[in-house]
Amino acid sequence: MKRKRTHPRRPITFTVGSSAPTTNNSPSSPTKKRKLSTTQRINEFHALTKRLAHIQKQIQSTNQSQGQLNNHDDNNEETSISHGTTNGTLEDEAARVKEAIEALGGLHAYQRASLKGGDESKGRGACGKWLVGMLNKYVVPSRDGMGSRKSEEKEESAKKVDRLKLLDIGALNGATYAKQRAWIDAEYVDLNPQHANVIRQDFFERPLPRNKADLFDVLCLSLVVNFVDDPERRGIMLMRARQFLVPSGLLFIVLPLPCTKNSRYMTHERIVEICKAIGFEEIEFHFTKRLSYHLWRRVEGHNTKKAVSVEKKMVNPGAARNNFSIIVK
Structure with missing residues (x-):
């Protein structure tokens, strides 16, 4: 008797505004x-x-x-x-x-341990690869028509324009965007660097930008927000991130999937609500078996002086759920 052939589950990607499937499968447990x-x-x-x-x-x-x-x-x-x-x-x-x-x-x-699970095919390496694809889709085409060209032509054309400035917070190996150095100017920082290319710095203590030269086109928080132990400080981190971006700059956030799929206080809709309150619009999100990716664009005309508040609120009750949340005050 022939064994029924099975196909691996594929990651789910959504462009904001498109129809999303209604399935909500929880991530499978690792077997190895x-x-x-x-x-x-x-x-x-x-x-x-x-x-x-x-x-x-x-x-x-x-x-x-x-x-x-x-x-x-x-x-x-x-x-x-x-x-x-x-x-x-x-x-x-x-x-x-x-x-x-x-x-x-x-x-x-x-x-x-994080780096161990973050090679080029899984984990954090895949996060950087996904972001590069999104930059090619949303940013690079507007720069001298680079998006429609072959990679070698694209890199050669990139030398004629300013490179994208990218700040990678919580970087591990300092080489995530090394292959794109021709058109991405990446700065890597972390509290405890594990690589010579990573600068030792606490993002909460990084001086706020004084001029345009201190701003970035892209800011990455890959598996960083969930590492902050206090929900209010998570909100502060997101608000600080906005201050470091150029007008219409992009914020890339990666969270463990249980933070958005198995929390009492957080769902994808709740994250969208929070980012709107801070002054972002989500343009793309993506789910894998273990992670959720969120790409946000800074919204201009947002009144940053107006009091913003997003309190902790039960949105997904359940005894087996976690308590991950983000509070904005």
């Missing part, structure tokens, strides 16, 4: 032990860093409360000792979480 080990390492690292951030907030809140009580009654020794004991317990717990993070190998091990 090596991939599962990498996934577990990344997930555990995220869980620990989130726990550490929560404890640090509790410590800060306790310190503030203790300071207020001490100001109210400097002689209340018993209250002061009680709060000090609570704070010490939290600090001990924070130390244990830090030890657990170090036992995993720390941030470098997390990055190596």
Whole structure:
């Protein structure tokens, strides 16, 4: 008896405005032990860093409360000792979480695990390849007709025009766009560089642009937003990203698929709502088995001085879902 032939599931790509299929299949679990080990390492690292951030907030809140009580009654020794004991317990717990993070190998091990799953055929390498295709579709054709030419002609023509300036936040290998260097001028930055071509920098501390020379045509946040441990800081990161883009510049975001497909507080529609509030329009999105890609264009005429607020809201209830969210204030 012949075994029925099966076909691998194909990734789904949408151009905004087109009809999208109604299926909503969850990503399949990796079958190879090596991939599962990498996934577990990344997930555990995220869980620990989130726990550490929560404890640090509790410590800060306790310190503030203790300071207020001490100001109210400097002689209340018993209250002061009680709060000090609570704070010490939290600090001990924070130390244990830090030890657990170090036992995993720390941030470098997390990055190596991400890089391990990010070769040219899967993971982050595929993200860069998809973005290059979108740049050829949306940006390059407007630059001296480059989009309709063969690759070698395109690169030769690119030398006659300004190269696209691209800022890659959270870069790992510093070579994602090396093959497109003739028409893409890429700057790679990360908190803990793993490659000589990557600059050590915290995007939250990067000086805001002072002139046009400091702006970029494209800004990439590939598997970066989900790594930020606080929902409000995720919103701040997206708002900062807009400030670094030229008019009508592009923002490329990559998230783990469960962030958009299996969160209580986030769906694709919710992400669109958030990006509109910040001053972006989504022009393309793409789902793979593990990731979701989102390409946004900066909208001009958006009133950045007007108060913007997108609160945390339950949109997809379920006991087995995660708590990923983005808050804009």
